[in-house]
Amino acid sequence: MKAAVLRQFGADLSIEDVPLANARDREVLVRIMATGVCSSDLSTIRGKTGSELPLIPGHEAAGIVERVGAGVSRVKPGDRVVLSWAPNCGHCFYCHQSHPTLCDTYGAAAGAGALWDGTSRLGGAQPIHHYSCISSFAEQAVVPETACIPITEDVPFAVAALVGCAVTTGFGAVINDAAIKAGQSIAVLGVGGVGVNAIQAAALAGAETIIAIDINADKAAVATTYGATHFINAAAPDLIEQVQALTHGRGVDHAVECTGRPVAMSSAYAITRSAGSVVIVGIAPVGAQFAIPAIGFPGSRKRIVGSIYGGSVPEQDINTILSLYRRGRLPLDAQIGRRIPLEQVNDALAWLEAGVMARTIIEFAA
Ligand SMILES: [Zn+2]
Numbered sequence: 525m526k527a528a529v530l531r532q533f534g535a536d537l538s539i540e541d542v543p544l545a546n547a548r549d550r551e552v553l554v555r556i557m558a559t560g561v562c563s564s565d566l567s568t569i570r571g572k573t574g575s576e577l578p579l580i581p582g583h584e585a586a587g588i589v590e591r592v593g594a595g596v597s598r599v600k601p602g603d604r605v606v607l608s609w610a611p612n613c614g615h616c617f618y619c620h621q622s623h624p625t626l627c628d629t630y631g632a633a634a635g636a637g638a639l640w641d642g643t644s645r646l647g648g649a650q651p652i653h654h655y656s657c658i659s660s661f662a663e664q665a666v667v668p669e670t671a672c673i674p675i676t677e678d679v680p681f682a683v684a685a686l687v688g689c690a691v692t693t694g695f696g697a698v699i700n701d702a703a704i705k706a707g708q709s710i711a712v713l714g715v716g717g718v719g720v721n722a723i724q725a726a727a728l729a730g731a732e733t734i735i736a737i738d739i740n741a742d743k744a745a746v747a748t749t750y751g752a753t754h755f756i757n758a759a760a761p762d763l764i765e766q767v768q769a770l771t772h773g774r775g776v777d778h779a780v781e782c783t784g785r786p787v788a789m790s791s792a793y794a795i796t797r798s799a800g801s802v803v804i805v806g807i808a809p810v811g812a813q814f815a816i817p818a819i820g821f822p823g824s825r826k827r828i829v830g831s832i833y834g835g836s837v838p839e840q841d842i843n844t845i846l847s848l849y850r851r852g853r854l855p856l857d858a859q860i861g862r863r864i865p866l867e868q869v870n871d872a873l874a875w876l877e878a879g880v881m882a883r884t885i886i887e888f889a890a
């Protein structure tokens with residue numbers, strides 16, 4: 525199959541013919557139809573996450589089931605699927621604690637750049653690492669069966685791909701982890717692929733004040749399109765005072781941090797009211813720490829919540845989101861920017877790095 529392979533951090537991905545082994549027990553071979561280019565791919569490709577090479581990136585994807593390995597019951601060949609990039613085993617401590625995205629089996633596999641059994645299906649005699657058990661910058665992928673979430677005919681693959689990462693991450697951060705209530709206030713730091721989905725979810729949930737915060741003033745217009753009621757430049761020296769002026773002098777009920785910048789995490793904490801929730805979504809570089817004033821923390825009764833994949837149970841939340849999409853409650857098509865072939869993947873990474881908002885989708889011919 526044709527795939528985009530990362531052989532050196534910071535270098536372009538190379539388009540190569542890569543051998544793909546068959547699906548083994550509880551694995552599924554999926555023909556990729558659409559895959560988004562997400563900032564997590566970019567961080568990995570630029571060497572910020574410490575992955576092992578060579579590697580095929582891509583984790584925000586949808587496609588059609590081609591073959592199933594032994595013991596697979598949830599999908600069959602021909603099924604259209606969204607891929608969850610956190611396929612859980614169903615048997616470990618965290619699976620039993622109802623934290624499927626913290627699955628130990630998945631975590632070990634993703635950390636090793638492998639599938640659940642610790643081995644790769646990519647590259648034949650010269651194995652190539654998987655990315656998050658998905659590796660969708662390729663014509664096909666072998667994934668654990670629980671990565672496959674069936675979808676109906678009326679969801680376009682490009683939209684389904686988006687729901688596979690950015691939408692669920694932003695939506696879930698607000699709905700599951702901030703657990704926002706109608707009438708509340710929220711700040712979203714970082715108006716990117718995840719941030720716009722956090723803003724949109726807050727608007728859908730009936731938030732009264734939605735403050736978008738970004739270092740790029742050009743993001744104000746797009747933030748408003750998705751439902752932001754106010755925009756503040758993250759670099760403003762009076763950021764905290766500006767937020768307080770919009771929130772009865774208290775600070776927001778919830779802040780959702782989507783940039784991965786430690787300074788923004790500290791800002792998110794500072795602009796949240798006492799007993800409010802600070803939801804950290806952005807992935808910081810290896811070794812980074814963020815600071816909060818320790819003396820005030822106990823008395824603030826603030827909650828700081830780590831949010832991965834929107835705190836979702838992927839098969840439940842992805843279906844909820846797609847149901848909202850079908851009913852026109854969650855317009856997702858507008859998030860899609862350019863549609864490109866796999867050969868242009870390096871251009872897509874450059875656009876993402878330059879701050880282009882709309883999601884680039886790599887599409888494959890049927
Ligand atoms: Zn992603």
Ligand SMILES: [Zn+2]
Nearest residue numbers: 613616619627
């Ligand atoms: Zn598990």
